[in-house]
Amino acid sequence: MMNVGQAAEASGMSVKTLHYYEEIGLVVPKRQENGYRAYSETDVHKLNFIHRARGLGFTVEACRELLSLYEDRSRASADVKAIAGQHLEEVETKIEELKALRETIKDLHDKCRGDHRPDCPIINGLASTTH
Amino acid sequence: MMNVGQAAEASGMSVKTLHYYEEIGLVVPKRQENGYRAYSETDVHKLNFIHRARGLGFTVEACRELLSLYEDRSRASADVKAIAGQHLEEVETKIEELKALRETIKDLHDKCRGDHRPDCPIINGLASTTH
DNA sequence: CTTGACCCTCCTGTTGCTGGAGGCCTCAAA
DNA sequence: TTTGAGGCCTCCAGCAACAGGAGGGTCAAG
Numbered sequence: 001m002m003n004v005g006q007a008a009e010a011s012g013m014s015v016k017t018l019h020y021y022e023e024i025g026l027v028v029p030k031r032q033e034n035g036y037r038a039y040s041e042t043d044v045h046k047l048n049f050i051h052r053a054r055g056l057g058f059t060v061e062a063c064r065e066l067l068s069l070y071e072d073r074s075r076a077s078a079d080v081k082a083i084a085g086q087h088l089e090e091v092e093t094k095i096e097e098l099k100a101l102r103e104t105i106k107d108l109h110d111k112c113r114g115d116h117r118p119d120c121p122i123i124n125g126l127a128s129t130t131h
Numbered sequence: 132m133m134n135v136g137q138a139a140e141a142s143g144m145s146v147k148t149l150h151y152y153e154e155i156g157l158v159v160p161k162r163q164e165n166g167y168r169a170y171s172e173t174d175v176h177k178l179n180f181i182h183r184a185r186g187l188g189f190t191v192e193a194c195r196e197l198l199s200l201y202e203d204r205s206r207a208s209a210d211v212k213a214i215a216g217q218h219l220e221e222v223e224t225k226i227e228e229l230k231a232l233r234e235t236i237k238d239l240h241d242k243c244r245g246d247h248r249p250d251c252p253i254i255n256g257l258a259s260t261t262h
Numbered sequence: 263c264t265t266g267a268c269c270c271t272c273c274t275g276t277t278g279c280t281g282g283a284g285g286c287c288t289c290a291a292a
Numbered sequence: 293t294t295t296g297a298g299g300c301c302t303c304c305a306g307c308a309a310c311a312g313g314a315g316g317g318t319c320a321a322g
Contacts, residue, residue: 036270037270077244108215
């Protein structure tokens, strides 16, 4: 049994984050007599699981799903794969969007002399109604 | 003079968004006698400017800076270039992060058979303490 | 017995809006 | 002239995913 500070340390997250996860019912520890949170080994495993999933960009709600699949020993791997696949698509879409963005900004950025004179293609680009 | 609905239409943003921009002091229209917002031509130009800058991923605060530079006819283009350059770096960093993310998720995703059996490398990967 | 490190709950703030409630204002049709 | 449909107004709540702080209880060491 760990109290919240130790569980935070062990899982690499902040105390505030663990409070939050309890509040939203993601990982709800038991309580000691004095009211302190008591995290079990299992709780800490879950926290580590979540920590890694969050690090991979899964939303907290996706973590909740993954966690319930993690705990369901009879679940099909297809269910998990579906969630991961969807997330993968989202990430790929985001990358493409950002790449397009980069090109546009880079373009404006490159065209700007960046000197003390007021003429600036970036500003002009943003002000023009084309695009 | 346009009222808020027309200004929203003209700038391609929602009425709520214009309310918000007024609240944060970004574009503050005058008022008509009846209390309705009265957007001038200049206001609408600014809104269009902001709309495009936001579309390029500039934060609202960056928009505020760009806008003040936009209005300052004597500003140096270097000032604008600096903001754009910083944003460019952020975007590039984000792209790299997402690419790394994609590889990791793709890896797990590819390894998972995605059938009805419970064994799943994705879950295993998230549950293992390595990485 | 006191000090300092924990722990607790509750509230606010973050970013950039969106949606809704409750209530005027305005214009055109009946 | 009334009535109905829009629009407009302000204020409040909420989204994600926490962080920070106030104000207070608890615990172990010196």
